Amino acid sequence: MDKYDYFVNDVLKVVNWFKIRNFSDMKDDRNVEPLSQMKVMKLLYYVQGVSLAVYGKKMFPDNLVAWKYGPVVEKVYDIYRGQYAIVDPFADGMPSEEIADYIDLSNDTTVVSVLEAVQDNYGGMSAIDLMNKTHKELPWLETSQSGTISNDLIKDYFEKEVVNG
Structure with a gap:
């Protein structure tokens, strides 16, 4: 049982927030690139870290896993597996x-x-x-490959290095 409560019951809602934001930003600025699966994974890691450090609560219930290319939420990976961009800049809408x-x-x-x-x-x-x-941050460095990154480790790191650093 995880000792941390969370704000949002589905990580995909957070992904959708970033997708809509990216789509809007692309419409305003042609130099903005479509949101990629890899990028949203890293943004989710930072969201979880800031939420834990500032509020003592996770943003979403899913764990982050230390994969070769950095922190990943497996549920999100499974949905977008094989896709690079997860937002279509040429779509009429979302x-x-x-x-x-x-x-x-x-x-x-x-x-x-x-x-x-x-x-x-x-x-x-x-x-x-x-x-x-x-890859230079303790939560990823101190977690074995494919292991779950500890929420305590994320919280402690973000409190010291990001929020108060």
Whole structure:
């Protein structure tokens, strides 16, 4: 049993928030690249870390796993397996369910403060830059390959290095 409560009951709602944000950003700026599976995985890691460090609660219930290319949420990987971009910049719009998730999370001031902070601080980085960054951080370094990254380790690291650092 995990000792940490969480804000959002489905990690896919958080993914959808980033997808809608990315789609909107691409419409405003042609230089914005489509959100990739790898990048959203790293953003989820930072969301979980900031949420644990600032609020003592996980953003979503899923564990992060230390894979070769950095932290991964296996449920998200399974859904987007084999895809590079998970947002189509040429689409006429986004699915209504994804928009509803974006609106729902945006209406929660605590949740959106974490999502916006992560987007503002890490959203401009490439997936490769984020991967390289996670590979230098203790939660990934101290977890065996394919092992679950401890929420206590994430919380402690983010409290020291990200929030108070």
